[in-house]
Amino acid sequence: MIITVTLNPALDKTASVDVMRANELNRLQNVRVDAGGKGVNVSSIIHALGGKSVAVGFAGGGAGDELRLLIANKSLHADLVRIAATTRTNLKVMDEHGLLTELNEPGPAVTKAEWQNMEEKLLSYAQAGNIIVLSGSLPSTAEHAGFALGKDTYQKLSKRLRKCGAAVFLDADGEAFKLALESGKDEVPNFIKPNRFELLQYFGLPDDESVNEAKLIELCQIMLAKGVELVALSMGGDGAIFVNKNGAWKSAALPINVQSTVGAGDSMTGALVYGFEQGLKETDCFALAMAASAGACTTKGTNPPSKALIDELLTKTMIEKIG
Ligand SMILES: Nc1ncnc2c1ncn2[C@@H]1O[C@H](COP(=O)(O)OP(=O)(O)OP(=O)(O)O)[C@@H](O)[C@H]1O
Numbered sequence: 001m002i003i004t005v006t007l008n009p010a011l012d013k014t015a016s017v018d019v020m021r022a023n024e025l026n027r028l029q030n031v032r033v034d035a036g037g038k039g040v041n042v043s044s045i046i047h048a049l050g051g052k053s054v055a056v057g058f059a060g061g062g063a064g065d066e067l068r069l070l071i072a073n074k075s076l077h078a079d080l081v082r083i084a085a086t087t088r089t090n091l092k093v094m095d096e097h098g099l100l101t102e103l104n105e106p107g108p109a110v111t112k113a114e115w116q117n118m119e120e121k122l123l124s125y126a127q128a129g130n131i132i133v134l135s136g137s138l139p140s141t142a143e144h145a146g147f148a149l150g151k152d153t154y155q156k157l158s159k160r161l162r163k164c165g166a167a168v169f170l171d172a173d174g175e176a177f178k179l180a181l182e183s184g185k186d187e188v189p190n191f192i193k194p195n196r197f198e199l200l201q202y203f204g205l206p207d208d209e210s211v212n213e214a215k216l217i218e219l220c221q222i223m224l225a226k227g228v229e230l231v232a233l234s235m236g237g238d239g240a241i242f243v244n245k246n247g248a249w250k251s252a253a254l255p256i257n258v259q260s261t262v263g264a265g266d267s268m269t270g271a272l273v274y275g276f277e278q279g280l281k282e283t284d285c286f287a288l289a290m291a292a293s294a295g296a297c298t299t300k301g302t303n304p305p306s307k308a309l310i311d312e313l314l315t316k317t318m319i320e321k322i323g
């Protein structure tokens, strides 16, 4: 079973406006609301591929009820922890020139009791054969009540979930990502999908000409030495590199008509875990990840591509062994 976890989900409200004017009334058109959050995106692509997952997350207030409904409307199976505070709504407004203004809320604070409910739920799914995908930002906490979730939250979750036998896939950045990799070899996430920026940020390296393919493979191998089984390094329009104990592979990005690259990485993550669960051989998992992520770029927002498009893109995918 695949479980996706979105600790700080959102309603994504998208709209358009002819001209965006600061300090003035802007009348929105084409307003639509979608279920947002990286884990929800991962569940969506798994569903598009014909697979099943459980989307776990927090939901509260009227917006939380709407989130439940929108997830159900996508035919995804959700198992959400109810919270007292209201789920956030993020507003994204596109003007006639295609310039995007984003107004994102920080997200509701969760209490200690609500966090304990989440931990219990995750532990109930943590067993051998299950893959738990942790992705996205951490929720804020009700600090006034003497409870705070540290940046080591993903580190702690990875440790506990792996101890129970589950495999962990982490897609996070910054300090939360860094700390998750500072554990024992059998405690760090099994699989990670940093993009190029996140990988170089982790190593504190500038993105200059010294960062060539050989250097990137070397950095991914340092991650393997920490206990990670697979590093899927995504590089946007430059394709991806996959490194595991059997070697390194690369693929160019597939030629597509790009609509929106938001959530492309989530599609790559979803396709990989789906491939693992189906028992596909490793290069077939990588090919599926390339096809699904390219397909995701051809749709508006974070809408998943159709299975037919993914299958067509798969025929164009070339995975090359480079190490
Ligand atoms: N312009 C593009 N053309 C073709 N494929 C693309 C393009 N941009 C992204 N992709 C595909 O999507 C994958 C993931 O993209 P990217 O590296 O941008 O992920 P990301 O930064 O983690 O995205 P997000 O966090 O928004 O989901 C790439 O490795 C590639 O396969």
Ligand SMILES: [Mg+2]
Binding pocket: 171, 195, 265, 266
């Ligand atoms: Mg990403």
